[in-house]
Amino acid sequence: MTVESELRRRIGTARRVVVKIGSSAITSFHGGIRRAELDTLADVCQARMAAGSDVFVVSSGAIGAGMAPLRMTARPTTLSAKQAAASVGQLELARAWGDSFARHDRVVGQVLLTAADIGRRDSAANAQRTLDRLRTLSAVPVINENDTVATNEIRFGDNDRLAALVAHLISADALILLSDVDALYDSDPRKGDARAVTMVGGAGDLDGVIAGPGGALGTGGMASKLAAARLAADAGVPVLLTAAERAAEALAAEPGVGTVFAPRTERMSARRFWVRHAADTSGSVALDDGAVRAITGARRSLLLAGVTGVEGLFHFGDVIEMHDQAGRAVARGIAQYDSVEVRTRLAERESGAGAGQGRPLVHADDLVAL
Numbered sequence: 405m406t407v408e409s410e411l412r413r414r415i416g417t418a419r420r421v422v423v424k425i426g427s428s429a430i431t432s433f434h435g436g437i438r439r440a441e442l443d444t445l446a447d448v449c450q451a452r453m454a455a456g457s458d459v460f461v462v463s464s465g466a467i468g469a470g471m472a473p474l475r476m477t478a479r480p481t482t483l484s485a486k487q488a489a490a491s492v493g494q495l496e497l498a499r500a501w502g503d504s505f506a507r508h509d510r511v512v513g514q515v516l517l518t519a520a521d522i523g524r525r526d527s528a529a530n531a532q533r534t535l536d537r538l539r540t541l542s543a544v545p546v547i548n549e550n551d552t553v554a555t556n557e558i559r560f561g562d563n564d565r566l567a568a569l570v571a572h573l574i575s576a577d578a579l580i581l582l583s584d585v586d587a588l589y590d591s592d593p594r595k596g597d598a599r600a601v602t603m604v605g606g607a608g609d610l611d612g613v614i615a616g617p618g619g620a621l622g623t624g625g626m627a628s629k630l631a632a633a634r635l636a637a638d639a640g641v642p643v644l645l646t647a648a649e650r651a652a653e654a655l656a657a658e659p660g661v662g663t664v665f666a667p668r669t670e671r672m673s674a675r676r677f678w679v680r681h682a683a684d685t686s687g688s689v690a691l692d693d694g695a696v697r698a699i700t701g702a703r704r705s706l707l708l709a710g711v712t713g714v715e716g717l718f719h720f721g722d723v724i725e726m727h728d729q730a731g732r733a734v735a736r737g738i739a740q741y742d743s744v745e746v747r748t749r750l751a752e753r754e755s756g757a758g759a760g761q762g763r764p765l766v767h768a769d770d771l772v773a774l
């Protein structure tokens with residue numbers, strides 16, 4: 405069996421599956437939700453559940469669904485208009501999913517999350533418990549970003565990222581991204597003459613691939629799908645990307661369609677994954693070149709000696725970002741000092757009164773290079 409067919413079989417037999425459905429697949433520009441497509445997708449998810457898998461749906465489309473009832477003729481661009489459209493559209497979307505699954509005697513549970521919810525351990529744990537309880541009650545979770553409270557600064561950015569973080573949160577065995585394109589191509593297929601990539605085993609397979617923008621209804625385009633696939637790979641979750649039209653084949657026992665992305669062979673620990681991808685950061689420190697080399701190259705702990713400045717307010721145990729002298733984020737990690745204490749130590753050093761080195765600011769085990 406080839407590596408690719410093994411990976412496809414793994415996705416086809418995964419017990420716990422996150423299925424993310426893009427706006428472009430279930431909404432139309434003027435008509436709102438495409439009910440027939442939703443019914444077909446619910447049928448396919450139901451078939452997979454009947455075969456023994458647990459399915460968690462991440463559904464985009466709230467903004468697209470809200471446009472028609474609000475008589476918007478173009479996709480809204482301002483944050484408040486997007487939020488208004490999402491607030492109207494989410495209600496329609498949840499109702500439509502409820503109707504589609506009710507045809508199979510299934511109820512749905514709406515779960516709206518912000519990036520901040522996933523970035524805080526307590527709220528992430530609560531969301532995880534809710535999702536798990538819905539599963540044991542045989543209800544289908546229908547998840548979306550809580551658009552009405554998410555500002556530009558705190559957004560997931562797109563639902564591909566949300567889906568990958570949910571896959572990590574619930575320890576999914578596979579993530580299926582359903583869009584309006586049947587696979588990853590080496591360049592935007594709308595521009596003609598592009599070649600489909602059937603498997604991405606590592607970063608090298610993406611050499612020469614141009615990930616272009618999305619369609620009129622989508623958000624992140626192909627770049628956001630590749631970023632989500634990478635995030636899922638770090639979490640040890642294999643990914644299949646294809647078109648919603650191919651959903652039946654994508655959720656079959658041996659999915660023969662789309663592009664499959666291999667997970668990392670060594671799954672990142674939950675703690676390091678959280679530090680790297682999910683946690684809110686509370687502040688940052690600037691590092692000199694030697695410290696940057698020590699933490700990114702030699703994988704050492706970060707000592708106060710290499711810190712040249714502090715930004716923001718953080719407490720012992722918070723996740724902070726580490727910047728190089730050009731202001732680029734080079735790593736994230738868990739602080740072993742409060743920001744006030746770090747400032748005091750830097751001031752002491754300036755005045756020549758610095759006492760010894762002390763414990764590291766970030767221990768190597770809690771530090772992830774970006």
Ligand SMILES: Nc1ncnc2c1ncn2[C@@H]1O[C@H](COP(=O)(O)OP(=O)(O)O)[C@@H](O)[C@H]1O
Nearest residue numbers: 426427428583589591616618619622623625626
């Ligand atoms: N290299 C590529 N391979 C495949 N699709 C691409 C590529 N570059 C750009 N695209 C475009 O990305 C679109 C999918 O992204 P998007 O519209 O954001 O989808 P969704 O709404 O499903 O999230 C496709 O319609 C496709 O035209």
Ligand SMILES: N[C@@H](CCC(=O)OP(=O)(O)O)C(=O)O
Nearest residue numbers: 427464465466467562563623
């Ligand atoms: N929360 C937004 C999601 C936007 C989004 O990421 O869309 P998509 O690129 O289609 O997955 C909505 O429901 O419209």
